[in-house]
Amino acid sequence: MLRTIIWFVYFWIYMLCTIPKLIWVKKLEKQGKIKERDQIVSGMAQRWAISLVKLSGSKIEVSGQEHLPKDTPVLFVSNHQSSFDVPILLGFIDKPKGFIAKKEIKRLPIVGAWMQLMQCVFMDRRDVRQSLQAINQGAVNLKNGYSLVVFPEGTRSLDGKMLEFKPGSLKLALKSGVPIVPVTIQGTYKIMEKNSWIIRPSQVKVKISPPVDTQAFEKDAPALSQHIFEIIEKNL
Template sequence: MENSGGGALLRNRRLESFLDTSSGLRVEEAPKILVKERPEHRLKKDVYINDNGWVSSIISWIRIVTCFVSMMVTTFIWALIMVVLIPWPYERIRQGNIYGHVTGRMLMWILGNPIKIEGAEYNNERAIYISNHASPIDIFLIMWLTPTGTVGIAKKEAARAVVRNNLSLIIFPEGTRSKNGRLLPFKKGFVHLALQTRLPIVPMVLTGTHQAWRKGSLHVRPTPLAVKYLPPISTENWKAEKIDDYVKMVHDLYAAQLPETQRPLS
């Protein structure tokens, strides 16, 4: 009887977990079953909840290898296209973005994480797109979800080319990847670029990616992910003497949008 009751309880919890993460529906708590659980039962439930079983690890490795091989194929194809387009720099940028859209979407499909996207009406703005960064998955999402005509630059001097060619920018304002998913302090580079280009800033808030692919791990978990575009922040009237205020304002905006587990501790 213990085995029968324990199996029923485990199936109920699996069904609740599936519905909560996949459909957003709330499942009423099942009637409690008074069962004396054996240690091995608790171990099996922990493995399922934490998704650390050997079967899950093998599936994760297969997905990662498939991502790597797929990226090699698409990169080779677009490299040939880029060679042909050497005389047309702007078309190279456009094709680079198309490569990112195709490859990024394909990689996310291979990984299989459910994704919720909000505020997609703001992803066609000519703007400076910024994003928090806590996982390699962030790169795939950015490749897929930034508009055509978006480039990433490391030097402020390149802002002139951005204005001249009507391009957008994508920047990780933290400057590095968070180790635990919590938001790091923002560097000032994105504000300097905003002052030079006068482009609006469109924040992209990513949640769940640090749990899906943890730092130092090669195990990708089926954690639900969310991407939320916030309304554009106008920089037309920004002043150089208020750079620190702008950095704090945008950082505070991110902190308010992130779940508790990703907010800064201080």
């Protein structure tokens, strides 16, 4: 319980301490210094994420970094076991990235502002029109060179076993034409179980699979979804 209290206190103190940098980055954005903005945002996000994971006491083992394309954006598609999946993917996969996230997160003080700077896309799954707009915005972000992460199960697993992908969750990849990088996360559900706020150390493995060329599926979203699901599941 003490670890959990320390973690949440640290989380918000860290966020408060980033306010001066947040103001500076927004100033750079207004000045049109986008490359400088992106470098600062990426570095801040990665350092923040690594510190949060380390504070949980967890050990992270990552394999497959050599599969990451260096000069092209990708859509990371990952299974979803815990809220800690986000900082682990941010901190331990060496490629800047944003997330397809629930619209409620955008309202979080400071956090929402940083996520917008990371080119995250916020989606309301209950609103079909807004979801389509979010997919279109995500495709634009990908075409503009910003990698994104999507959790197509739509919610966290209770026991680490994969859930079915939500219909249409990979339309973003087909619309943008960028490669998909499947990612398998194993063990994060033990750090913070679903419907619990208690943080416990865990041994986590992250497996990065080779990129999948979405153009080979000729706009066949169900076939692409099944293929990616199988790649991720076999590495659990």
